[in-house]
Amino acid sequence: MHDINLAMQRGEFLALIGPSGSGKSTLLNIIGLLDRPTTGRLFLKGRDTGALGDAELTRLRGHSIGFVFQYHYLISAFTALENVMMPMLVDRGFPSPEIKRRAETLMDQVGLSAVADNLAMNMSGGQQQRVAIARSLAMRPDLVLADEPTGNLDTKSADSAFELMQEVNRQDGTTFLIVTHNLDMARRCDRIVEVVDGRIGP
């Protein structure tokens, strides 16, 4: 990737588009503090992340960034509710009633309270993705990064998931950066960032 110059405002709902292999996922991983740029700097909420060690980056990631992946990536050994609790559990170290309550609220927000105690394999694709969205919001992150979140869903589920993210953006002011192939979906976002051959277009 070359000459990437990207600034995101709090509360923006952005789409990141581009052909396969253009580097969208790499960019997302760097923004998500999962990967480091070879050259250049990343500022998160005004802070230069280059100086931070692995432990600090991990902590920052846990508190400030939520992830929604293309494949649902719920942990199969846990139920839907427990998956939503997971980021908070990892952070605090022990389960607590507050954590459980917040998870239940989130499950309610995505309309899946009924399947709260189902294991991941006992849910449909659309349901799993909604649980993933709920999970990404657990720690009230400033930024949610979604990598092709609706790529594997049927149209109805895809629309439903997209609308859910828009609603969260409106209500809570969470910034969203959504990687997508779907141009229709991209046009429904506030701004489109296009990556071609490792470079950002206009």
Next chain:
Amino acid sequence: MNRWLPFEWIAAIRFLREGRMQTMFIMGGIAIGVAVIVFMSAMLAGLQANFIKRVLTSQPQIQLLAPQEVARPLRSGSGKVEAAIVQRPTQRTLSIDQWPKIRDQMQAMPDVTVVSPTVSGSALAVRGDANRAITITGMDPAVYFKIVHLPDYIIAGEPRLGTDDIIVGTELASDLGATVGDKLNVEAASGTNRILTITGIVDLGNKGVNQRATYVALRTAQSLLDLVGGVTTIDLTVRDVYAAETLAQQIQASFPVEADSWIKTNAQFFTAVHAQSTTNTLIRLFVGLSVAFGIAAVLVVSVIQRSKDIGILRAMGTRRGQILRIFLIQGGILGLVGSVFGSAMGAGALVFWHGYARQVDGSELFPLIIDRSLFVVAAILATATGVAAAMAPALRAAKLDPVVAIRG
């Protein structure tokens, strides 16, 4: 979700539960390994205890003898070179010089528990046309039986020794065609002979001994062997049996006697016991090692299977240390739970084997010593082994790059 468990424990238990078959199989392996170790440890302890008990109750722990007779050649003084052949004199049956004084001194020693002056020597037992060479041991039963528990070995008659009584070994009795109540003519080398009545027959567990051993009252032996007022040995039991050799050497250095300990007399037995112990330890070590490898193998596979989960957890903010702990805890739990099952299996096998394996005479082959500390030690070692075995796969899991892991 258990309120009191930290996250790493919850994750570890869930992961183990999810991989049901893997977990079951490896726990089975651990249980078998621990069962073998428990079984062997307890059996070895029991067998050794049995050996030692038999050795210790059939002979004195220290035996004091008159010093060996040595030749004292006259030398013609310094300056002259001599060529002489010094021949070791024949060893007569000698009484220990001033034995009552030595007996009292032994009794005064705090490490000595029982002191029994004994007279022993060779003689001939005659009954009708049959005659056999015998060893006579003359002693005071009240004291001697505390050292050599003859009453435990009685198979016929009673352990009673009046002036004209004799107790004989079982092979000797059958060789002479005699039973309790029969009379034997005992002839010593000096020509003295006495007629003694058999009051008891003993089986000391050794054919050779049973062919020769006889026991009489102290004065009877003294008169037969021409040692009136003397004793040939002073037999001792001590407080710390394993220190018998050290004590014997001390006594030999301080008193005009030769002191032999049971350890010195049974040197071969000790070597055998030691070798058995070493072999046993090696076997247990390798069983433990194989269990460790099993755990490591299962967890290596588990890490590979769960690499996506690990990646997700890392993306969510899980620290490397937390990931490490999740897998270390899995290893520890496998070891601990496996050892609980294994200890139960081992104990069950011990009880079964104890009832099934018997000596020729029907008595137990080994005492059933099930020491609770064995299970505790097994559990601690198994848990530690599990954690150690989990180290390599756990480190690998902690080092996984989340980007690579998620992409799969």
